[in-house]
Amino acid sequence: MVEPGRQRSGAALTWRHNPDPQQAGWVKSDRQLDRERDQHRRAVRSLTLAATSTVALAALVAWVLASSPGWQRVQQSFFSWEQAEAALPSVASGLVLNVQLFLTAEPLILLLGLAVALTRTLRSPVTFPLRVLAVVYTDVFRGVPTLLVVFLVGFGLPALNLQGTPTSLFQLALIALVLSYGAYVAEVFRAGIDSVHPSQLASARSLGLSQGQALRHVVLPQAIRRVVPPLLNDFISLQKDTALVAAIGMVDALNAANIYASTNFNYTPYFVAAGFFVALTVPLARINDVLAARAQRRMLGGAR
Amino acid sequence: MSQLRVENLWKLYAGEPVLRGIDLELAAHEVLCVIGSSGSGKSTLLRCLNLLEQVDDGAVWLEGNEITRPGVDVDSVRRSIGIVFQAYNLFPHLSVLANITLAPRKVHGLPRAEAEQQAHDLLSQFGLADKAEDYPDRLSGGQQQRAAIVRALATRPTLMLFDEVTSALDPELVGEVLDIIRDLRAGGMTMVIATHEMAFARDIADTVCFLDEGVVCEQSPPGQIFTAPAQARTRDFLRRVLPA
Numbered sequence: 300m301v302e303p304g305r306q307r308s309g310a311a312l313t314w315r316h317n318p319d320p321q322q323a324g325w326v327k328s329d330r331q332l333d334r335e336r337d338q339h340r341r342a343v344r345s346l347t348l349a350a351t352s353t354v355a356l357a358a359l360v361a362w363v364l365a366s367s368p369g370w371q372r373v374q375q376s377f378f379s380w381e382q383a384e385a386a387l388p389s390v391a392s393g394l395v396l397n398v399q400l401f402l403t404a405e406p407l408i409l410l411l412g413l414a415v416a417l418t419r420t421l422r423s424p425v426t427f428p429l430r431v432l433a434v435v436y437t438d439v440f441r442g443v444p445t446l447l448v449v450f451l452v453g454f455g456l457p458a459l460n461l462q463g464t465p466t467s468l469f470q471l472a473l474i475a476l477v478l479s480y481g482a483y484v485a486e487v488f489r490a491g492i493d494s495v496h497p498s499q500l501a502s503a504r505s506l507g508l509s510q511g512q513a514l515r516h517v518v519l520p521q522a523i524r525r526v527v528p529p530l531l532n533d534f535i536s537l538q539k540d541t542a543l544v545a546a547i548g549m550v551d552a553l554n555a556a557n558i559y560a561s562t563n564f565n566y567t568p569y570f571v572a573a574g575f576f577v578a579l580t581v582p583l584a585r586i587n588d589v590l591a592a593r594a595q596r597r598m599l600g601g602a603r
Numbered sequence: 604m605s606q607l608r609v610e611n612l613w614k615l616y617a618g619e620p621v622l623r624g625i626d627l628e629l630a631a632h633e634v635l636c637v638i639g640s641s642g643s644g645k646s647t648l649l650r651c652l653n654l655l656e657q658v659d660d661g662a663v664w665l666e667g668n669e670i671t672r673p674g675v676d677v678d679s680v681r682r683s684i685g686i687v688f689q690a691y692n693l694f695p696h697l698s699v700l701a702n703i704t705l706a707p708r709k710v711h712g713l714p715r716a717e718a719e720q721q722a723h724d725l726l727s728q729f730g731l732a733d734k735a736e737d738y739p740d741r742l743s744g745g746q747q748q749r750a751a752i753v754r755a756l757a758t759r760p761t762l763m764l765f766d767e768v769t770s771a772l773d774p775e776l777v778g779e780v781l782d783i784i785r786d787l788r789a790g791g792m793t794m795v796i797a798t799h800e801m802a803f804a805r806d807i808a809d810t811v812c813f814l815d816e817g818v819v820c821e822q823s824p825p826g827q828i829f830t831a832p833a834q835a836r837t838r839d840f841l842r843r844v845l846p847a
Contacts, residue, residue, distance in 0.1 A: 501655050502692035506706035507682040507758060516705060520696045 379567045386559045386568035393555030394575050397541040400469070400551075404476045404541075405534060411477060412484030419489055420514065433485070440482035446543050449475040453547035472544040480537050487529045491522035528594065531587040535580045542576070552576070604667050606631040606793045607652070607762060613660035614647050621647045623817040624661070629795065629810075631761075634788055636804035636825070637797045639814035640840060645797035646689075648814070649764045652795065653684040665762065682710060685755030686764040689771050691747040693739040693754070699726070700735040703754045711758065718757075725753045729783055745776030752783055763787065765796040801845055805829050813837045 327335075364370055418426070418433040440448065452475035457466050465471060495518045503513035545554035552575055556568035609627040613620065622644045629635050637645045650656040652663060654670065654677050662671045670680045694702050703725070704718040713721070726732050729749050739747055748768055755763065765784065769777040781803050787794065788807055798804050804811055805825040813821045813828065813836075821828060821837045829845075832838045 498688065498690060498692045499694065501650075502686075502688060503694070503705075504678075505653050505655060505681055505684075505686045506754070507678050507710040508706060509678050512709050516709060517694050521694075524696065 377566050382565045382567035383571050386571055389555045389559055390552050390568055390571045393550050394552040396551040400541045401538050404473055407477045408480045408484050411481035412488050415485035416488035437482045437485050440479055445479040445540055446546060448479045449543045449546055468549050483533055487526050491526035492518060494525055495521045528587055528591050531583055535583050538579050539576055608664040611661035612658055614651055615659045621817050625819055631793050632791045633809045634794045634807055636808035636811045637814055638804055643814045644817045645814055646766050649766045649797055652764060653681055653686050682758060683760055684762045685760035687751050687755050687768050689767040691751045693747055693751055695739055698736050698738055699750050703757045706758045722757060725756060729753055744772045745779045748780050749783060763792055763794045767797050770799060
């Protein structure tokens with residue numbers, strides 16, 4: 300069943316890699332030359348149409364905005380160049396905190412998520428309480444809004460006055476983000492593990508590998524490859540959600556913008572902060588696109 | 604002592620009996636071919652033999668040890684049984700060489716160099732010497748199935764199970780896989796082969812077992828079952844699958 304598809308793609312590959320078809324004794328027929336001229340005409344036409352309609356839409360949006368009665372005031376309080384320049388340093392230094400939080404949280408989230416997902420695959424009766432704990436954890440932390448987790452950990456944990464509980468805001472914010480995102484990432488990993496066909500586990504076990512060895516050498520490597528795009532998506536989301544720590548008083552990019560806005564009665568810094576967050580997420584989003592395209596090509600190439 | 608003995612084996616899926624009291628016996632170096640229509644329980648029988656499925660009644664003995672008794676070390680039983688599946692089930696993320704050396708290295712604790720040497724030897728023996736570094740999706744179906752056989756052999760099993768290993772192959776690739784099984788027979792491997800290739804079964808089997816609706820309907824040497832089947836149901840089945 301797999302075979303015909305593979306042969307087709309194999310044939311297509313050889314054809315593409317052939318440097319000069321003429322050498323293979325192939326002279327394009329008039330019919331093919333006509334067809335290619337027609338394809339070229341169509342391509343030029345679609346390109347022209349796409350460019351024209353893009354310019355037209357941009358012009359329309361600009362005209363509607365500029366001709367609206369409140370535009371002058373909006374431009375003053377949201378898009379003031381001087382204000383942006385003035386707010387830039389403090390917003391940028393706040394952004395350092397967002398990046399620090401993101402970079403520290405990311406590896407911890409991966410570890411926690413993988414550990415929770417693996418716990419849910421355990422079979423032994425001894426580990427039953429761990430499995431229950433894993434299920435309760437994912438249920439609770441996927442259900443509670445991240446902002447609420449930030450509040451609860453940021454204000455609640457220190458109030459317990461337990462010995463050894465961290466008091467630095469950075470650590471508290473880190474704990475909150477890791478707990479909240481760990482639950483999502485655990486589910487992504489679990490979906491990846493479940494997506495590996497049971498026959499892979501069966502053939503690993505039939506070679507004598509134990510359940511753990513089969514998981515480690517056969518199931519997990521395939522599962523992790525499959526979940527890279529959804530994981531990157533969660534990380535893009537995490538990059539923005541680092542701004543939630545503004546709620547417990549940390550001066551990140553959002554809070555810096557907020558402070559500037561409320562002292563100068565101008566909202567431009569919010570756009571500066573937004574611009575920074577977009578600049579952070581766009582590279583990750585493009586990496587995600589590239590990975591997704593590669594996975595797609597592999598699938599079409601017949602790999603399972 | 605028989606290499607493999609099956610007694611009154613029952614297997615149910617969701618309350619539906621698939622195997623209904625199978626009895627089999629196989630001496631060392633013998634080849635047993637299991638034939639029967641789709642859904643007759645051939646695959647289930649093989650999966651019960653290497654404990655991929657838990658039996659619902661009866662027992663299986665391998666070299667005199669009951670492998671279906673409670674508390675048996677499943678992994679150690681599987682080390683002496685190799686199985687090859689219809690869909691190859693190679694590991695797509697590993698090269699052919701890594702597919703083959705995984706179990707010898709991780710289960711049998713062979714050093715990497717030794718496992719790879721053994722894998723290269725087996726690969727050249729089965730005409731795949733130049734495919735060691737390739738990933739499974741670069742191989743044809745026949746090559747993938749041969750690699751899967753090599754992978755099963757690399758753990759040095761004393762019993763090999765083949766589960767319709769040519770059913771997913773294009774007709775012109777079937778021969779290269781069957782030739783390997785013939786070679787294994789010549790080398791004295793004990794084998795249980797579920798197959799739809801009647802000419803092959805006739806050629807290679809010491810005993811042919813016709814499975815019908817979960818019971819062994821008829822079991823006899825190929826010369827007898829293919830020329831003078833004793834049961835009406837065997838006759839019906841063979842009339843449908845054999846070219847007139």
